[in-house]
Amino acid sequence: MAWLTENPWPLILIFAGAAIVSFVTLAQRRFTMTGSFLAAAVVVYVVEMLIVTPGERLEQDMQVILDGFRQDDIAAIESRISQTAPELKSHARQVLDLVQLGPGFHMEDIQVQIDASGIKGTARLRANGTVSLKRGEDSSHVATMWQTEWVLEDNVWKLTAAKRLDPVSGNEMGYFSAW
Secondary structure (H helix, E strand, C coil): CHHHHHCCHHHHHHHHHHHHHHHHHCCCCHHHHHHHHHHHHHHHHHHHHHCCCHHHHHHHHHHHHHHHHHCCCHHHHHCCECCCCHHHHHHHHHHHHHEEECCCCEEEEEEEEECCCCCEEEEEEEEEEEEEECCCCCEEEEEEEEEEEEEEECCEEEEEEEEEECCCCCCEECCCCCC
16 A cells, blocks of 8 residues: 555545546435545545655655755755765765755656665665856756665664766766766
8 A cells, every 4th residue: 555655646536536426426415425535535635644654754865965965064964874874975075065056956756665674775866957066157957867775774864875877878977977
């Protein structure tokens, strides 16, 4: 039933459609059935809002890192990088020294997988937007793709590995390869 907690809209639309059909076709029990279907749709929506899956939590922690890069906040970035990956903290500092991400820089096409233990996860994503060099006026739109590995530490997802991938071929490339 993971699909329900990830995307409740199909079930909500089924209940809404059933409510419309019952309102149109059922003369005597119209309001009872219609009300029941609408109430079920509302319950599904509320339950979905209350449940946060491990995958959704990982996406939230990924967003903390992206927001840290956009706001030049190394503390926020490092708060989501595992102590077992000091090289990632070093790379993050280098990136912050070199470039500024535009406010529209965003993640998309996020694919998260959590292992059976619920402690390790992987995420593959695209990150796109405007990047400008801090030592110049040049800025350009870039499209990047990343394969990341995460571990749950003290109830927070922490980044343990990150590979930058070529967005076209999917082959690994260096963090600082041409944007």
